[in-house]
Amino acid sequence: MAHYSIKELEHLSGIKAHTIRIWEQRYAILTPKRTDTNIRFYNDADLKNILNVSLLNERGFKISKIAKMKPEQIAAEIMALSEMPGDNQSQVNALIAAMLDMNEEHFEKALNKPILQLGFEHAILQVVYPFLNKIGILWQTNNICPAHEHFVSNLIRQKLIVAIDGQNLASAATSEKFLLFLPEGELHELALLFMNYLLRARKYHVLYLSQNLPFPDLVRAFDYYQPQNIVTALTSFPERDQVQHFLDKLSRQFPQTRILVYGHQAQYDFLKFPENTKKLNLISDFIEIITPA
Structure with a gap:
């Protein structure tokens, strides 16, 4: 199981560590665990939770309201956000959640939505590249393993190959x-x-x-x-x-x-x-x- 420090949650979610602590104390948004040496840490479920909470909070949901929502209500609101054109951050977070679970069906759905909404090139630039940058943070902090990287790389690679295969290779308009x-x-x-x-x-x-x-x-x-x-x-x-x-x-x-x-x-x-x-x-x-x- 991955262990995240509060600073790592800050980098991945965009929520300041100080704010995360306040949310813990006032609303029990997260419940950090402790190592044998009494050092606080968070797990994958905490990361997915704070990603969802940060998205809802950015979209105008008060933290006091989010704290009272059941997990299925939060999931429904996040799903609705991910359907909205231009909501790239929710789509990035959906990719992260699917990767952590190694859920190929969810990853495919999370990847197909921005492709349909934005077109292939813009989906890669606006969603996949930010996602890969966050993957880099997870990798550097030892919170994902090579299996996670292989899982997402293979699925994204398949999308790229299919997109290239669909191009008209005989229509070059320049001699360069x-x-x-x-x-x-x-x-x-x-x-x-x-x-x-x-x-x-x-x-x-x-x-x-x-x-x-x-x-x-x-x-x-x-x-x-x-x-x-x-x-x-x-x-x-x-x-x-x-x-x-x-x-x-x-x-x-x-x-x-x-x-x-x-x-x-x-x-x-x-x-x-x-x-x-x-x-x-x-x-x-x-x-x-x-x-x-």
């Missing part, structure tokens, strides 16, 4: 080519898949080489395809002390090609990006580059 790949050892594919979708939606030619690609195979594919752009996403590989070497190697091998690099491993302050290599801080940076003025 993009080659997308993940280096050897890198298996986190979601960002690259979404970039693939974004490029095809804007009618570019794309060669998608997926994950774990050895460098010699990248060179052979480049020689065949001759793209003007190479795109990669570095989430966990190369290792921190090897990223600069990898960037330099890419730049030397493809000196006339624009190289776009996204991901956690590309964000270190000490990195020096070669002239033909550009760091993408956010996915919006990539969208700005590929969207015609």
